[in-house]
Amino acid sequence: MDEFDFVIVGAGSAGGVLANRLTEDPKIKVLLLEAGPKDTNPFIHIPAGFFKTLYDKKVNWCFSTEKEDAWGNRAIHWPRGKVLGGSSSINGHLIVRGQPDDYNGWAQLGARGWAFDDIADYFKKFENAQVGDPSVRGKGGPINVREPVEKHPLTERFIEACVEAGIKRNSDYNGVAQEGVGYFQHAILNGRRQSTAQTYLKQARNRPNLRIETEALTRRIVVEGGRVTGVEYEQNGQKKQAKAGREVLLSSGSIGSPQLLELSGIGDGDRLKALGIDVVHNLPGVGENLQDHYLARMSFRVKGAVTYNEKSRGIRLGIEVVKYALTRKGMLTAAPGNVSASVKVMPGVDNPDVQFTFAPASYVDGLIGVLNDFPGMTCGFWQHRPASTGSLHCVSKDPSVQPSIRPNYLGEQIDRDTVVESAKMVRRIFSQPAIARHVESEVFPGADIQSDDEILGYVRNSGATVYHPIGTCKMGSDPMAVVDPLLRMHGLPGIRVIDASVMPRMVSANTNAATLMIAEKGADMIKAGMR
Numbered sequence: 001m002d003e004f005d006f007v008i009v010g011a012g013s014a015g016g017v018l019a020n021r022l023t024e025d026p027k028i029k030v031l032l033l034e035a036g037p038k039d040t041n042p043f044i045h046i047p048a049g050f051f052k053t054l055y056d057k058k059v060n061w062c063f064s065t066e067k068e069d070a071w072g073n074r075a076i077h078w079p080r081g082k083v084l085g086g087s088s089s090i091n092g093h094l095i096v097r098g099q100p101d102d103y104n105g106w107a108q109l110g111a112r113g114w115a116f117d118d119i120a121d122y123f124k125k126f127e128n129a130q131v132g133d134p135s136v137r138g139k140g141g142p143i144n145v146r147e148p149v150e151k152h153p154l155t156e157r158f159i160e161a162c163v164e165a166g167i168k169r170n171s172d173y174n175g176v177a178q179e180g181v182g183y184f185q186h187a188i189l190n191g192r193r194q195s196t197a198q199t200y201l202k203q204a205r206n207r208p209n210l211r212i213e214t215e216a217l218t219r220r221i222v223v224e225g226g227r228v229t230g231v232e233y234e235q236n237g238q239k240k241q242a243k244a245g246r247e248v249l250l251s252s253g254s255i256g257s258p259q260l261l262e263l264s265g266i267g268d269g270d271r272l273k274a275l276g277i278d279v280v281h282n283l284p285g286v287g288e289n290l291q292d293h294y295l296a297r298m299s300f301r302v303k304g305a306v307t308y309n310e311k312s313r314g315i316r317l318g319i320e321v322v323k324y325a326l327t328r329k330g331m332l333t334a335a336p337g338n339v340s341a342s343v344k345v346m347p348g349v350d351n352p353d354v355q356f357t358f359a360p361a362s363y364v365d366g367l368i369g370v371l372n373d374f375p376g377m378t379c380g381f382w383q384h385r386p387a388s389t390g391s392l393h394c395v396s397k398d399p400s401v402q403p404s405i406r407p408n409y410l411g412e413q414i415d416r417d418t419v420v421e422s423a424k425m426v427r428r429i430f431s432q433p434a435i436a437r438h439v440e441s442e443v444f445p446g447a448d449i450q451s452d453d454e455i456l457g458y459v460r461n462s463g464a465t466v467y468h469p470i471g472t473c474k475m476g477s478d479p480m481a482v483v484d485p486l487l488r489m490h491g492l493p494g495i496r497v498i499d500a501s502v503m504p505r506m507v508s509a510n511t512n513a514a515t516l517m518i519a520e521k522g523a524d525m526i527k528a529g530m531r
């Protein structure tokens with residue numbers, strides 16, 4: 001059996017950072033196991049290829065939620081990267097830190113050492129920012145962060161309309177204040193995706209103290225004598241074991257981490273027994289506290305401008321492909337979101353509570369993926385910090401059965417009210433002169449949907465995930481916490497969880513930047529503990 005200091009399970013956003021940072025020390029021997037393949041699929045690297053990998057089971061787990069009335073009795077598609085780089089290889093490239101109070105809130109909930117002042121430098125550490133004030137932004141980090149290469153004229157009209165509606169312009173929402181409207185910042189360099197595979201792992205992969213194994217599915221965390229000692233995994237149909245002399249670092253993401261823990265007998269004892277799984281460590285918080293952003297969309301038929309709907313067809317698409325091949329510019333460098341507005345929507349809130357996004361494209365049935373055959377634009381929005389929490393648990397001891405995903409979208413009244421008020425704000429923005437002259441008609445939900453109940457009904461029946469599940473192995477010190485503030489598992493030595501699942505509460509942001517920050521800090525804490 002092979003022996004390492006650390007075995008990292010999952011080469012996603014967090015796993016990629018950890019593998020690099022730990023092996024900076026040549027004395028530390030690391031095995032990185034990834035269930036998916038190498039990131040050779042070309043659509044991973046072209047920013048607009050996002051739409052191609054969204055449903056591709058070769059690089060994506062393609063999970064789905066349970067069907068529940070609260071979201072129109074639909075199973076909502078939940079993509080997750082299953083490839084080197086994990087979800088950072090298939091995500092929307094957006095880099096958003098969130099608000100200082102998000103992290104101050106974590107600290108108040110028991111995650112000591114995670115208040116904003118404690119973690120701010122780790123946001124700087126992962127980035128090489130081409131925007132913003134250098135005193136608050138990072139330079140020289142592995143991930144290049146920039147504004148969109150191509151700024152479609154309608155995006156500028158949308159920003160102007162927001163300003164006309166009373167939202168201030170903000171040139172750097174990752175700077176001192178998030179509030180306002182401006183261009184999204186993307187993890188893109190020279191027109192190509194900056195996943196952790198293409199940045200952190202590329203830098204580290206030739207180090208003799210790092211071994212990376214792809215198509216290696218971890219089946220079980222091995223516990224011997226009351227301590228985690230390694231993992232069992234499967235590769236090319238063969239069962240293998242790897243020993244972790246120091247620790248197993250679980251970085252399988254908000255779905256994979258709780259799933260693997262439960263399959264290994266770590267979780268709520270009664271729940272595990274009911275599935276016929278031997279209880280190794282009773283930890284009731286595993287798989288609880290699931291939080292996600294629920295996306296609503298409104299779309300408009302456009303007049304007086306050419307949108308990506310037309311540019312994605314025929315000769316225009318041909319021109320874009322050639323432009324991208326020759327110059328790494330044009331529509332194919334566009335991520336799914338171009339503009340971000342962080343806004344206070346509900347009365348009396350201290351901080352922005354809703355994020356709006358804009359794209360000069362629209363989709364059949366409002367669903368992301370298939371573009372309309374007429375000119376269109378879309379405004380998406382979600383509540384920054386939903387109050388609803390759900391759960392995610394194994395329903396079988398067979399690892400090939402996906403866990404039951406119940407995000408409890410719109411479960412709390414405040415979440416329902418916020419979504420309705422946000423839809424009204426979208427209509428206010430699109431009635432401002434700067435953009436109103438490009439609105440031929442509202443396609444979704446359409447002019448006949450007016451009352452609060454009708455708007456809520458529309459959102460229930462058409463909403464989707466923003467792909468931001470967090471919280472299923474939360475950090476803290478209460479009985480439902482899975483890891484402590486050093487990310488060590490409560491009550492079981494030899495294992496830490498380091499990925500998006502440890503966030504105790506949702507951040508006011510797309511979750512990749514916070515995950516990278518967690519992994520940077522996690523690596524530092526591990527190294528500090530070893531000195």
Ligand SMILES: Cc1cc2nc3c(=O)[nH]c(=O)nc-3n(C[C@H](O)[C@H](O)[C@H](O)COP(=O)(O)OP(=O)(O)OC[C@H]3O[C@@H](n4cnc5c(N)ncnc54)[C@H](O)[C@@H]3O)c2cc1C
Pocket residue numbers: 009010011012013014015033034035036054079080081082083084085086087088090091092093094095096216217218219251252253254256257260466467468469499500501509510511512513515
């Ligand atoms: C389609 C999509 C779009 C998104 N867009 C954005 C965006 O624009 N901006 C943003 O900030 N966030 C975005 N996100 C969210 C963001 O990418 C995630 O929050 C972040 O990548 C989570 O990192 P992670 O390390 O926790 O998990 P992941 O990056 O998902 O990594 C987990 C890894 O573990 C592997 N794994 C799981 N189980 C096992 C096992 N048993 N054995 C071995 N390997 C295993 C997986 O295959 C995966 O590679 C998006 C996510 C998706 C899916």
